[in-house]
Amino acid sequence: MAAKHTDYLQRILNARVYDVAIESALEPARNLSRRLHNKVLLKREDTQPVFSFKLRGAYNKMSRLTEAERKRGVICASAGNHAQGVALSAHRLGCRAVIVMPATTPKVKIDAVRAFGGASVDVVLQGDSYSDAYAHALTLQNQQGLTFVHPFDDPDVIAGQGTIGMEILRQHQAPIHAVFCAIGGGGLISGVAAYIKAVRPEIKVIGVQTVDSDAMLRSVQAGRRVTLSEVGLFCDGTAVKQVGRETFRLVRDLVDDFVVVDTDAVSAAIKDVFEDTRSVLEPSGAMSVAAVKAYCARHQLKGETLVAVTCGANMNFDRLRFVAERAEVGEAREALFAVTIPEKPGSFRRLCRLVGARNVTEFTYRIKRPEEAHVFVGLTVNGREDAQKMAQAFERAGYGVLDLTDNELAKVHVRHLVGGPAPRGAQGQSMAENERLLRFDFPERPGALLRFLDALSPDWNISLFHYRNQGGDSGHVLVGIQVPPADKKAFSQFLQQLGYHYTEETDNPVTRLFLN
Numbered sequence: 001m002a003a004k005h006t007d008y009l010q011r012i013l014n015a016r017v018y019d020v021a022i023e024s025a026l027e028p029a030r031n032l033s034r035r036l037h038n039k040v041l042l043k044r045e046d047t048q049p050v051f052s053f054k055l056r057g058a059y060n061k062m063s064r065l066t067e068a069e070r071k072r073g074v075i076c077a078s079a080g081n082h083a084q085g086v087a088l089s090a091h092r093l094g095c096r097a098v099i100v101m102p103a104t105t106p107k108v109k110i111d112a113v114r115a116f117g118g119a120s121v122d123v124v125l126q127g128d129s130y131s132d133a134y135a136h137a138l139t140l141q142n143q144q145g146l147t148f149v150h151p152f153d154d155p156d157v158i159a160g161q162g163t164i165g166m167e168i169l170r171q172h173q174a175p176i177h178a179v180f181c182a183i184g185g186g187g188l189i190s191g192v193a194a195y196i197k198a199v200r201p202e203i204k205v206i207g208v209q210t211v212d213s214d215a216m217l218r219s220v221q222a223g224r225r226v227t228l229s230e231v232g233l234f235c236d237g238t239a240v241k242q243v244g245r246e247t248f249r250l251v252r253d254l255v256d257d258f259v260v261v262d263t264d265a266v267s268a269a270i271k272d273v274f275e276d277t278r279s280v281l282e283p284s285g286a287m288s289v290a291a292v293k294a295y296c297a298r299h300q301l302k303g304e305t306l307v308a309v310t311c312g313a314n315m316n317f318d319r320l321r322f323v324a325e326r327a328e329v330g331e332a333r334e335a336l337f338a339v340t341i342p343e344k345p346g347s348f349r350r351l352c353r354l355v356g357a358r359n360v361t362e363f364t365y366r367i368k369r370p371e372e373a374h375v376f377v378g379l380t381v382n383g384r385e386d387a388q389k390m391a392q393a394f395e396r397a398g399y400g401v402l403d404l405t406d407n408e409l410a411k412v413h414v415r416h417l418v419g420g421p422a423p424r425g426a427q428g429q430s431m432a433e434n435e436r437l438l439r440f441d442f443p444e445r446p447g448a449l450l451r452f453l454d455a456l457s458p459d460w461n462i463s464l465f466h467y468r469n470q471g472g473d474s475g476h477v478l479v480g481i482q483v484p485p486a487d488k489k490a491f492s493q494f495l496q497q498l499g500y501h502y503t504e505e506t507d508n509p510v511t512r513l514f515l516n
Contacts, residue, residue: 008194008250011159012166016063017056020092021048021163026171026307029276032289036296038177039305042273043168046285046313050116052237053161053311054151055085057187060160061149062089070095075146077137079105079130081237081312082151087117098146100124100137108316152187153244162191168307169199177304178204178295180259182287182311183216184238186247192309193254204256208291210235210266216243216251217258230501234263237284237312259291259298264330266290271327273310280320285312290330326411328380334361335387336410337377338513340400351375354397358390362415374513376404376415402509409439409503410510413466413478432463434484436491437505437515440477455498460491464515478505480515 024047029040045053062074073096076086083099090097099113103125113123126136141148150157168179179196181189193205209217212232219226225248231239243251261269266283269290273281281289288308295301328334341351355377362378381387387405394401404410464480483491495502505511 008155008159008162008191009198011155012162012191012195015056015060015156015159015163017060017160017163019063020059020088021056023167024048024164026168027277029273029289029308031276032272032293036293037302038292038296040289040292041172041305041307042277042289043164043307043309044277044279045164045309045311046279046281050081050084050088050112051313052081052085052282052285053164053188053309054081055088056163057152057154057157057160057191058082058085058149059089059092061154061156062086062093062095064156065095065147069147072145072147073097074149075100075137075141075144076149076151077101077130077134078151079133079236080109081314082149083109083113084116084314086149087113087121090120091116091118094120096120096122097149098122098124098137098140098144100126100133100140102127102130102133109314112314150244152185152190153246154187155246158187158191158194158246158250160191161188162195164188164309165192165195168192169196172305172307175305176200176203177301177306178206178256179307179309180206180208180288180291180295181309182235182238182284183207183209183243183251184213184240184284186216186243186251188309188311189255190247190250194250197254205254206291206295207251207255207258208287209258209260210238210287211260211262213239214260215240216248217260219243219248220252220255220258223252232263235266235283235287237282237314238287259294261287261290261294262330264326265294266330267323267326268328268330268333269293270323271331279313280315281310282312282315283319283323285310328361332383332387333380334405335379335381335390336362336404336407336415337379337391337394338402338404338410338510339375339377339394340513341373341375342371350397351377351399354393355379376410376514378415402513404510407508407510409478409505409508412476413439414510414514416466432480432482434482435463435480435506436483437464437478437480437508437511438495439503439505440479441501442477455500460487 024044027042027044029042033040048055075098076082077100079101083101086097086099097117097120099121101123110123114121126133181192183189189207196203196205207216210232215226215228225242227242231241233239266286269286270281273279273286273289292306292308359380361380362376379390391401391403461482462479463482466478
């Protein structure tokens with residue numbers, strides 16, 4: 001399958017994509033450019049007919065099939081953008097396509113695939129995950145003699161995505177410092193890098209991954225393809241456990257650098273693009289913008305031209321509330337504090353006066369003991385330095401203060417919990433004696449919360465439980481479990497057998513302040 005790097009230039013120049021794709025605009029992000037003191041250009045692949053770049057590679061691959069192959073049909077496994085690209089391509093080429101999707105795929109995505117493909121597409125729902133769908137697709141491929149259309153690890157697919165790089169250089173012939181591309185399996189950045197490095201090798205190509213889905217970066221560092229045991233699902237379009245063989249080879253040889261971003265930074269980038277374009281990107285589509293901001297800060301860059309490929313806009317509407325909540329923290333526009341004040345008349349009012357005219361995003365107060373109270377405070381700030389000044393102002397006023405802005409327990413759960421510590425019984429002992437506090441993550445799909453509850457052992461009492469559906473692909477649960485000291489070993493074994501990713505939060509400072 002491997003082709004020389006120079007072979008890709010010819011493949012890209014001859015790629016067939018414009019029967020279905022548009023030459024997307026290269027637009028200036030004026031507000032973001034002013035803030036970063038650099039010229040930021042957005043390559044608007046989110047405006048494609050299927051709202052992502054994926055149809056370029058899918059159509060280029062399918063258009064090159066023989067008449068006999070097209071007659072037999074194609075197959076793919078996907079729960080998102082690739083499925084829509086294959087569906088639209090099949091409709092345009094008059095080719096049968098079997099698209100295997102997990103049974104847990106949201107109805108809006110299934111309906112979109114059927115709408116784009118029409119009578120050309122058969123949607124098969126199988127399994128609870130992409131892995132289940134992929135395995136079933138391979139079985140159907142062998143049974144029916146279908147051609148598999150891979151989402152990234154195929155030279156024709158890579159070449160189709162490479163037309164994005166060709167368009168960027170044609171649309172902006174002046175100097176470009178760097179082009180930023182999100183990486184999942186690596187098809188997009190492989191094609192873009194192959195073209196740019198063949199034509200204008202002085203331009204840097206920067207790969208972008210999330211902290212919890214960085215298979216390509218780890219593979220390049222290790223010198224071999226690495227398989228992740230699990231991946232984060234917020235940026236679901238790039239949630240790939242293992243990258244392709246051909247894409248790994250190209251990225252290893254052609255990509256100049258990597259930037260790793262987190263959920264808060266991506267959420268802030270979605271807001272940045274909305275403020276400049278009034279368009280809402282999906283999380284994976286905004287990763288490149290988050291990376292531009294991080295790269296400028298890291299290198300103290302000024303006066304350069306930077307291109308971010310906004311690669312998709314297939315956003316689940318119910319995820320917007322999560323994005324809106326995390327965007328302010330990601331942009332350092334919101335700071336979270338735990339402030340300890342004396343429990344006496346006037347203390348709460350003095351705290352409010354200290355906050356002054358700042359916009360308050362969160363205020364949670366609960367009397368705890370006669371001598372002091374703990375207040376959970378969220379404030380709008382202008383960057384990290386401003387947050388530090390606010391913390392110093394609290395300290396100068398004689399209040400104890402703890403900065404919670406980067407505390408995941410505080411951001412996901414505690415800010416939504418009201419009521420304080422567990423009450424005491426008749427003998428004065430805590431009703432939550434021997435409580436262990438744990439934060440669990442599990443795939444967010446229909447029935448997942450019930451399966452999680454069923455997996456919890458009945459041997460230990462649940463003393464606290466907090467779950468809030470935030471529209472993401474990962475569910476977050478905070479659980480208090482009363483575990484007698486004699487059961488410590490058994491409880492550790494239980495956690496390992498449970499199979500869910502968890503974080504012990506019993507000793508988190510936020511726990512001591514607000515929950516114990």
